[in-house]
Amino acid sequence: MKLRYMRIHVWVFFGVFIISLALFYGTLDNHVLVNEFHTVRSVDATLPVISFETSGAEINRTLGYTFIPQEGKMRESITPVSPTNRTFTVLVDEKDSNVRKIGCTVSEVVTGVVLDNIELMSLKRTSDGRLSGQFFLSANYATNTEYTMRITITTSEGKVAYYYTRLFLPTYGNPKREVEFLENFHEAILTEDRRTEVEKYLETEDGYTGSDFSRITHRDTVDSVGYGQMEPKEVETFVPRFVEYTTQYVAAEKEFYVEAYSNDGLETYACVEHYRFRTETKTNYLFSFERKMEVVFSPEYFNLSQQQIKLGITGEQKLNALLSDNEKYLLFVRDGDLWEYDMAENVMIPLFSFDREGGDNERYHNRNHNFRLISVDDKGNADFVFYGYIIRGEYEGRVGILYYRYYAEEQRVEELMFAPVTVPYDILKEEFGDICYMNKFDEFFFTLYGTLYRYRTTLHDTVIVAENMHEPFYLDGSRLVYQEAENDVNTRIVYYDLEANTTDYREADEGDLVLFLGSIDGDLIYGDAHKSDLSFKDNGQPHVPMYRIRIENSDDELLKTYVREHPDEYYLDAELSDYGLALNINKKTGTVSGVKKDGTAFTHVTYEDIGTYNILKSTEPKTERVKLSTRYSEPMRREYYLNLPASFKLSVVPTMISVKNTQGSGRTPVRTSERSVPVYYVEAFGKVISVSEDLAYCVSYANANYGGVFDERGQIVWLRGMRANSALLRNVTPTFTNDTIGEKEAVLQILLSYKGAAVNAWDCNLDEKGMLAWVDENIPGKAVDLTGVTMMEALNFVSDGHLLVTYLDDHWMVVIGYTANIVHVISPGEGRQRTILLSRMRNTLDNHGIFYTYID
Structure with a gap:
């Protein structure tokens, strides 16, 4: 249409x-040269569009690629397949192509090892004119584990297209029932006399009345969820797309178009609904709902009296x-x-x-x-x-x-x-x-x-x-x-x-370092540090205390200099934001000297955190040459x-x-x-929304957006909603401090022993380099610094079977388990295993406590 x-x-x-x-x-x-240029005709799309039918439900409309991408990063949808019958069907809308055969390749996400490679030459024609091919998975698959699935379509014209989804064999779930719930909710809010059916699922905030249809959530009123007085008519709709599938919940999206009359006439709107829910035999649970709506731009809608182009909702x-x-x-x-x-x-x-x-x-x-x-x-x-x-x-x-x-x-x-x-x-x-x-x-x-x-x-x-x-x-x-x-x-x-x-x-x-910290209001900010003050953090990253901050304009003219009054105080860890530049203030507490394994001497300076200093941006609003205005009307x-x-x-x-x-x-x-x-990817509702080398940032951002984090291999590192109610790691050998082993060495030994490392902590000089650097060198996988996350975010790693290092009450500790109320730790400096109230750890450590762990 x-x-x-x-x-x-x-x-x-x-x-x-x-x-x-x-x-x-x-x-x-x-196709002839015109002044050394080829004129290109705008042609219709030719690649087929496919979807999947599984357990009686059609889901996951998928577009094709004409190249093989980095397959571990293809996470646009997930297709649950029953671990009992292991069958699913691919439905193909051929468009302008003539499909000759369909292939299915399933592989492990991280290693890429192929588990199934199936090719269908005999295809059926459905009543609506699409092609249908049924696949049976014969390999030995683990349940509740994601796999990469590639569907390969070859046409009679010789074109080859590749389509991607993630395969998942759940121990709990019912795709047919889940699609029925989603579609019923969707139809109810489009039907005026059925909107009260969804009211029981909403969590409307007191006194809240939405003023904008561009984004509606489960916290809005049933009137806003049901489009208010708009009276939209659905004119085109697509099958749901499953983007997350776990034993706890399903996340899916529904795309469709509606038409409605505005004050300017009939307009068309592209809509997408995001659902996170769980269905059971007798009860359904809606955890979150969001609808986004964008008007389909109409170039003839100009407001002549106001000298404006209408953008609409x-x-x-x-x-x-x-x-x-x-x-x-x-x-x-x-x-x-x-x-x-x-x-x-x-x-x-x-x-x-x-x-x-x-x-x-x-x-x-x-x-x-x-x-x-x-x-x-x-x-x-x-x-x-x-x-x-x-x-x-x-x-x-x-x-x-x-x-x-x-x-x-x-x-x-x-x-x-x-x-x-x-x-x-x-x-x-x-x-x-x-x-x-x-x-x-x-x-x-x-x-x-x-x-x-x-x-x-x-x-x-x-x-x-x-x-x-x-x-x-x-x-x-x-x-x-x-x-x-x-x-x-x-x-x-x-x-x-x-x-x-x-x-x-x-x-x-000479003898210094210079750092570019960013810009504020067009002025450049630099930091100067002495090499002799340099040290290294536990994660192996350099600790660079700056004795001076300089601000210069774009013509390199010095505008302002900041120097701490006390000679042992320094600026550290600059963080640029929309509000300005935040600098931590550190104070020198001493030096540590020693000899590396290669026989060379080293000296490190130690510091303590004593506060922050902020350089704020100008509050004067920027002049925008292209301006928007808004109007409210029913x-x-x-x-x-x-x-x-x-x-x-x-x-x-x-x-x-x-x-x-x-x-x-x-x-x-x-x-x-x-x-x-190496970087990490933050994913929410099947789309990557951020990329960063900083895993702590990614975890916090994923949690705020109801999402997850995966690495460059495609392996899920952290996922909201998948922390077990309790966990206790077994086979953890405690190590306590003595006359020759300090707290950090003991904590390091617990980590190395648990991961089966060939080296002992007493062979690792922690004055030479940080704890995580030694972990990184001696265990498979990667040591990571999670400082800045919350306690509950960090416990996801314990739930996944990883030890978690933290610092509390002036002691280094290793978290080995938790329940709804307490946390189990080994405290080497206290010479014991103990439990701590979870609420106390959250209050003390959230967003600024030290957390170290590792990724397999």
């Missing part, structure tokens, strides 16, 4: 314009937009499409849209792409970057970054660069860095996986400028400032000119509007024109390298 741009008067104009274009360009072939309160200096051309992104509004000619131009030639909402609803707006000049020429999953055209089924240039006079969009990646869009959007810059020599700079690239569009080659870049960095015009990586622990800062391709450095003073409640520049007067609704798409000759895909530094 076609849902976009359904207004008749627009299409009349558009049809006339297309006929005119056809007459003008009728002599041009779509949207959760995007900050518009991705760019205005030319002369305020005649406006680039903006809406509903997954990129538009240019030519105010001089009063014309709306869709520069990039997968959807404008017929609408394929089954694919398009995912909106697994976005844009970076680079520039728009005073003639309407524009540069922009597309990144994400490509649903049609030459790169159908790929994921990547494309750089485009729009030539306004020719009404032509030219592709200048394509950089494919091997991860899904939700990871790409987190790994595609903030640096996007095109210089006057047509050299495009961008960051991906922490690497800064320079792509020369005229020569079609790529140069790596810097690797392992870490935030913070600062870009002012063409000047990029960042800390040089792996350079003798921060002895210089890099200043790179993106226009001139030249590099300058700020070297530390039945739509809050709607957003884009304000046009005051210099422009809109008297009639704009018309719309189309553009040609071209590709430059001689292009080759840009090759990029994978990230060299």
